[in-house]
Amino acid sequence: MLGSSHIVLSALAMTLIVGVRYLATSGLFAWLTEKVRPGLYGGMKPQIGREIRWSLYSTAIYGIPTGIVAWGWQNLGWTRIYTDWSALPLWYLPVSVFAYLFAHDTWFYWTHRWMHQPKWFRIAHAVHHESRPPTAWAAMSFHPIEALTGAFVIPLLVFIIPIHIAMLGLVLFIMTLMGVTNHMGWELFPRWLVHGGLGKGLITASHHQHHHARYTCNYGLYFRFWDRLCGTDKGLGEFPETGRHTMAKGSAIDPARSAHSGS
Numbered sequence: 001m002l003g004s005s006h007i008v009l010s011a012l013a014m015t016l017i018v019g020v021r022y023l024a025t026s027g028l029f030a031w032l033t034e035k036v037r038p039g040l041y042g043g044m045k046p047q048i049g050r051e052i053r054w055s056l057y058s059t060a061i062y063g064i065p066t067g068i069v070a071w072g073w074q075n076l077g078w079t080r081i082y083t084d085w086s087a088l089p090l091w092y093l094p095v096s097v098f099a100y101l102f103a104h105d106t107w108f109y110w111t112h113r114w115m116h117q118p119k120w121f122r123i124a125h126a127v128h129h130e131s132r133p134p135t136a137w138a139a140m141s142f143h144p145i146e147a148l149t150g151a152f153v154i155p156l157l158v159f160i161i162p163i164h165i166a167m168l169g170l171v172l173f174i175m176t177l178m179g180v181t182n183h184m185g186w187e188l189f190p191r192w193l194v195h196g197g198l199g200k201g202l203i204t205a206s207h208h209q210h211h212h213a214r215y216t217c218n219y220g221l222y223f224r225f226w227d228r229l230c231g232t233d234k235g236l237g238e239f240p241e242t243g244r245h246t247m248a249k250g251s252a253i254d255p256a257r258s259a260h261s262g263s
């Protein structure tokens, strides 16, 4: 019989995996930042400590539902995750990745805008904006309420949209990579991509930096679709080439009050 201890073990194991993934990825990009932009995080130790603490709380909030669903998938045949490459046509592989990213982006955009209402900003989202400017360690620096709004997206989508296990791995890889690089204080991607045709639709650090500087715009996660459609896209921010960057003038505004117009 399947003991309840197995489900607990799965939740614990997944929490550990999410935690190690966070520390490894953020650690790698923090190390890379020191190589590429020496001194960018200079004097930010107290902030980085807070970012790591909140992020480690978030690992349990993300890990537990994921571990439960992984256990149900293995033992009870839950979810629409498949492992046979020929189970669905090959063209469906990229379609499924796009569907997951778009669904996640849509959920993120609207919950993020909701959390910029003054009341909810103070309760749930101020923690994330305490990072001024954010670092590579801020990828999962969320208040537990905000972490909860994000933690159930992928575990619920696997019950709705069929996906090959490798494509699910790709979605999680993109989620992790963009979560870290969008906060690390410099642009990883080449200028031709960020400022070219692809950059008109995709979100990278230059776009999300502008959200952290101005608060009331650029709410999206992967795509600029909802921001453009709803008139909240205010273009890209700029990073200086060397040294610690400073926030744009908009950072001087009171986040709670400025959040009002962005709700």
Ligand SMILES: [Zn+2]
Pocket (backbone or CB within 6 Å): 128, 134, 183, 208, 212
């Ligand atoms: Zn952010």
Ligand SMILES: [Zn+2]
Pocket (backbone or CB within 6 Å): 112, 116, 125, 129, 211, 215
């Ligand atoms: Zn925000």
